[in-house]
Amino acid sequence: xxxxxxxxxxxxxxxxxxxxxxxxxxxxxxxxxxxxxxxxxxxxxxxxxxxxxxxxxxxxxxxxxxxxxxxxxxxxxxxxxxxxxxxxxxxxxxxxxxxxxxxxxxxxxxxxxxxxxxxxxxxxxxxxxxxxxxxxxxxxxxxxxxxxxxxxxxxxxxxxxxxxxxxxxxxxxxxxxxxxxxxxxxxxxxxxxxxxxxxxxxxxxxxxxxxxxxxxxxx
Ligand code: NI
Numbered sequence: 001x002x003x004x005x006x007x008x009x010x011x012x013x014x015x016x017x018x019x020x021x022x023x024x025x026x027x028x029x030x031x032x033x034x035x036x037x038x039x040x041x042x043x044x045x046x047x048x049x050x051x052x053x054x055x056x057x058x059x060x061x062x063x064x065x066x067x068x069x070x071x072x073x074x075x076x077x078x079x080x081x082x083x084x085x086x087x088x089x090x091x092x093x094x095x096x097x098x099x100x101x102x103x104x105x106x107x108x109x110x111x112x113x114x115x116x117x118x119x120x121x122x123x124x125x126x127x128x129x130x131x132x133x134x135x136x137x138x139x140x141x142x143x144x145x146x147x148x149x150x151x152x153x154x155x156x157x158x159x160x161x162x163x164x165x166x167x168x169x170x171x172x173x174x175x176x177x178x179x180x181x182x183x184x185x186x187x188x189x190x191x192x193x194x195x196x197x198x199x200x201x202x203x204x205x206x207x208x209x210x211x212x213x214x215x216x217x218x219x
Pocket of ligand 1: 133134135136176
């Protein structure tokens with residue numbers, strides 16, 4: 001048995017310049033259990049818009065996302081408690097999926113997006129339930145219901161306002177990444193009985209979700 005020691009982890013003291021100076025060229029993705037993944041991230045201050053610091057943070061996040069590889073990454077996942085996420089689901093990756101898997105998930109290509117101080121809100125009550133995973137909960141996945149269509153508001157790196165409406169898989173990505181900025185992980189929203197190891201996911205993913213939910217029983 002171990003006794004976890006409380007850590008300070010005060011997000012209010014965060015200094016981006018200092019973090020960039022100390023960070024490895026490609027910092028590791030922080031794993032579940034870290035305080036930064038359970039804290040509410042801070043808004044990017046207006047004076048950072050258009051700055052080289054912010055550009056370097058975004059570049060690091062994009063590189064870490066692509067390297068993983070993942071379809072989205074939020075700043076807290078690199079240990080940076082700021083309200084920034086990046087997302088990208090390129091056509092080349094989608095081409096590897098079956099037409100059926102792609103259509104049922106509405107896995108539409110999503111060009112690279114960098115969103116600062118975002119808000120993500122549903123445009124419908126309709127939800128879709130599919131397996132998703134998280135680079136910060138490595139090795140697992142679970143069924144998570146998400147709104148099918150959302151609107152995102154935010155700012156780009158230069159501080160220009162951005163508004164996007166997305167549907168299907170991109171909507172799932174946005175909700176997942178936005179949750180990270182509020183200290184929420186998919187495990188807080190998953191159908192817990194569907195929680196599975198990576199090795200089991202291809203098999204489970206091939207079973208129609210309705211059937212699988214019946215087989216797994218009530219939440
Ligand atoms: Ni995640």
